[in-house]
Amino acid sequence: MKVTKFSGELVLFDKEKLQHSLRKSGADEDAVFQVMHEIDKQLYEGIPTKKIYKLAFQLLKNFSNAHAARYNLRSAVQALGPAGFYFEKFIARLFEIEGFQTQTNLILDGKCISHEVDVLLKKENVVSMIECKFHGNQDAKSDVKVPLYIL
Incomplete structure (x- = not known):
């Protein structure tokens, strides 16, 4: 069966990928099995992956709000926008x-220019820099030019 990705591309439905994301939320095998069973009943050719995601989130909430929140992490991070400033603060806090x-x-x-560094890290005499890229939607892409310029 094929599903429609956010980009509009049609791809084969990958059950393993969905099961993996459910497990990563902390859901146990019984919850994963039951969520997958319900989703299987509602699948149809060309179903948007966004619809599958919303359905999985709603079903997961029946088992655990905490697991559903972890499953919904991408949306939570996107809510930090639209500017990248709050995302950078969030990343810094994770490292703290x-x-x-x-x-x-x-x-x-x-040597030639000044550059803004989003997050500077220091631990045990090792200094690292992070260039954050915040995207408010799922179809945005980042390439390696900016980090290479920084390097």
Whole structure:
């Protein structure tokens, strides 16, 4: 059976991919089995993946709000927009929880130009920089030009 991706592309439905995402939310095997069973009954040729996702989210909520929230993480992160500033703060906070010292929105002078670094990390005398790319919709893509320019 084929499904319609967000981009409009038709692809074969991959049950394993959906099961994997349900397991990653923390759902146990019984919940995954029951959600998959319900979704199987409602599948049709060309069904949008967005509809499958919404259905899986609603069914998962019947088992656990916490698992449903983890399953819905992409939408939660998108709600941080439309500007990337809050996303950068969120990423910095994740690293702080892991014991890093962080700074955001720094302007560093290079040989030729100044560049804004979204997140600067330091832990045990190792300094790293993060270039965040926040996209408010699923079909946006980032290429490697910006990180290569920074390098």
